[in-house]
Amino acid sequence: MAKVKQPVQLSGDALLQKVKELEHLSKEEKAKACGYATITKNNQARVNLMKFYNALMEADGVELEAKGSGKGGRSASYRVSVQKNGNLLIGSAYTQLMGLQAGDELEIRLGRKHIHLRQVGADDEE
Structure with missing residues (x-):
């Protein structure tokens, strides 16, 4: 079989x-015409719309990922759990x-239903 x-x-x-x-074509036809389609082993055309959209956004100057940070991870949920040893662990976020x-x-500072953490030496903002 000849490779296409x-x-x-x-x-x-x-x-x-x-x-x-x-602009008059469908999104799939645009992606194919711009080279974002491949032929599978079964000779079926497969359009890679995600790659096409990403290339469009990059060409238009849209940055999806912050360059240089390289850090992913979870976002802060503002909830913590007491550990088995009774400690509270405050995460780096x-x-x-x-x-x-x-x-x-x-x-x-302990309240009736809450705990406040204040940096020693910080100005009173409350």
Whole structure:
């Protein structure tokens, strides 16, 4: 079986220009015409719309991921659980939000149904 050469995937200004020229076509037909389709082992055309959309957004200058941070992870839920040993562990997401550094001291204030943590030496904002 002869291997079929895949079309070159357009990107950047060439992709934007081609999409403008093909505005009368469906999104699948645009993706195919711009090279975002492959032929499967069963000789079926498969359009990769996600890759096409990502290339369009990149060509248009839309940044989906912050470059340079390289950090993923979970977002803060503002809930913690008491550990088996009775300790409360405050995660790094919260210490970063508060701008805390290693060695900073916190004052614990107990309320009827809550616990307040205040940085020692911080101005009263309440």
